[in-house]
Amino acid sequence: MGFRKDFMWGASTADYQIEGAFNEDGKGLGIWDVLSREKGRIARGETGDKACDHYHRYEEDVSIMKELGLSHYRFSISWPRVLPEGIGKVNEKGLLFYSRLVDKLLDANIQPVVTLYHWNMPYALYRQGGWKNEQSSDWFAYYTRTVVEALGDRVRFYLTFNEPQIFTFLGYDIGLHAPFEQNNDHELLLISKNVLLAHGKALRIIREASKGRAMISFSSTGDCFIPHENTEESILKARNDSLKLRDHFLMSHTWFTDPILFGRFPDGAAERFGDSLFSFSEEEWALVSQPIDFFAYNVYQSSTVFRDGREINEACEYPGCPKTSAGLCVTPEVLYWSAKFWSDRYKKPLLITENGCALNDWICLDGAVHDTQRIDFLSRYLGQLKKAADEGIDIWGYTCWSLLDSFEWASGYDPRHGLVHVDFRTQKRTIKDSGFWYRSLIRQNGDHLLS
Numbered sequence: 001m002g003f004r005k006d007f008m009w010g011a012s013t014a015d016y017q018i019e020g021a022f023n024e025d026g027k028g029l030g031i032w033d034v035l036s037r038e039k040g041r042i043a044r045g046e047t048g049d050k051a052c053d054h055y056h057r058y059e060e061d062v063s064i065m066k067e068l069g070l071s072h073y074r075f076s077i078s079w080p081r082v083l084p085e086g087i088g089k090v091n092e093k094g095l096l097f098y099s100r101l102v103d104k105l106l107d108a109n110i111q112p113v114v115t116l117y118h119w120n121m122p123y124a125l126y127r128q129g130g131w132k133n134e135q136s137s138d139w140f141a142y143y144t145r146t147v148v149e150a151l152g153d154r155v156r157f158y159l160t161f162n163e164p165q166i167f168t169f170l171g172y173d174i175g176l177h178a179p180f181e182q183n184n185d186h187e188l189l190l191i192s193k194n195v196l197l198a199h200g201k202a203l204r205i206i207r208e209a210s211k212g213r214a215m216i217s218f219s220s221t222g223d224c225f226i227p228h229e230n231t232e233e234s235i236l237k238a239r240n241d242s243l244k245l246r247d248h249f250l251m252s253h254t255w256f257t258d259p260i261l262f263g264r265f266p267d268g269a270a271e272r273f274g275d276s277l278f279s280f281s282e283e284e285w286a287l288v289s290q291p292i293d294f295f296a297y298n299v300y301q302s303s304t305v306f307r308d309g310r311e312i313n314e315a316c317e318y319p320g321c322p323k324t325s326a327g328l329c330v331t332p333e334v335l336y337w338s339a340k341f342w343s344d345r346y347k348k349p350l351l352i353t354e355n356g357c358a359l360n361d362w363i364c365l366d367g368a369v370h371d372t373q374r375i376d377f378l379s380r381y382l383g384q385l386k387k388a389a390d391e392g393i394d395i396w397g398y399t400c401w402s403l404l405d406s407f408e409w410a411s412g413y414d415p416r417h418g419l420v421h422v423d424f425r426t427q428k429r430t431i432k433d434s435g436f437w438y439r440s441l442i443r444q445n446g447d448h449l450l451s
């Protein structure tokens with residue numbers, strides 16, 4: 001059976017990770033622009049000031065995408081580039097950049113998939129409380145309208161948020177990502193409430209303001225456990241563990257997916273928070289849980305557990321087991337099981353918006369980048385995705401993380417995830433062996449993958 005004939009073969013990026021030009025053409029500052037400069041926040045004191053200089057090199061980057069044969073490109077819009085103060089006056093030059101990018105993509109026969117929020121809150125709004133401010137969902141709605149009114153005649157696919165789990169948890173709970181805060185449950189619940197409302201308001205606006213029928217979702221992430229054995233009992237346990245509300249509740253898929261897809265809190269939320277759990281009116285629940293068109297998620301490895309004071313990955317942990325240079329275990333079956341669990345639960349077609357392999361690639365003596373391990377990683381993971389497709393699960397596509405090596409948040413420019421190598425001294429792009437491999441895979445629609 002294999003992948004659908006119109007399978008979306010893409011690659012992903014995010015604005016702060018690649019654009020650079022952080023203070024050009026009227027762009028405002030985002031929380032990453034300002035706060036990543038604080039001492040000790042980012043490895044080696046690196047910032048995204050220049051990143052891949054994609055703002056100036058987007059034409060070259062689209063040509064590379066064309067050479068790779070991508071059918072879709074997932075990128076995010078920089079909110080402070082479009083609205084320097086977060087709301088109010090539009091920076092026309094910023095908006096024009098995205099409009100040109102979209103035109104270039106369409107000229108190259110590549111469909112844009114737009115993420116509205118990949119963690120880059122305008123600093124001006126952050127100073128007013130950011131996601132803790134009751135007005136934050138209206139700010140986001142205003143921003144969404146600005147973007148969709150400009151691009152909605154040409155863009156069909158939208159993701160409201162990238163990984164609400166990660167930016168709320170890393171940014172506001174344990175303080176590893178901007179804005180590097182640690183908050184109590186009361187504030188974390190408030191942030192969750194505002195993000196859910198923001199998703200709902202944005203979705204309504206995208207529907208209203210798009211020219212054609214928009215396809216809308218958000219990119220979720222969180223647990224996916226792999227069954228230890230192929231028994232019903234073991235599968236059920238892995239599934240239930242994947243749906244459970246974690247101790248770090250923000251990191252659970254279901255903390256965000258159950259409200260959005262079912263219009264209710266996940267199991268365990270009422271018991272855990274009692275009276276402090278926020279409430280939504282009937283209209284607010286209806287807003288938050290408007291139908292999305294597909295279920296999008298990001299997945300890199302199967303879930304880890306804490307045992308004896310250590311984080312271990314039961315699906316893979318042994319001395320010397322395969323790990324990416326980001327320290328994640330190579331657990332390809334997670335693509336099969338996540339596809340099964342999420343399509344069973346939410347009954348939506350799936351789009352894998354991120355999956356990929358971090359390595360410390362360099363240019364070899366012959367001028368090429370021989371990233372054999374990434375090819376092996378992707379072959380294994382995509383083989384498992386194909387197995388899910390073979391079993392009839394409706395999978396719309398896969399947008400590999402990432403098109404380019406880029407600024408990897410708190411880790412700076414190390415490790416590298418790209419299908420395309422970037423020399424950050426010269427900005428020279430070199431398609432890696434994995435990029436050429438991905439091109440031939442796309443040409444064959446993944447038919448030769450071993451599942």
Ligand code: BGC
Nearest residue numbers: 014162163166298354401408
């Ligand atoms: C994020 C990306 C990040 C990737 C690899 C995802 O959580 O959405 O921005 O680069 O993981 O770490």
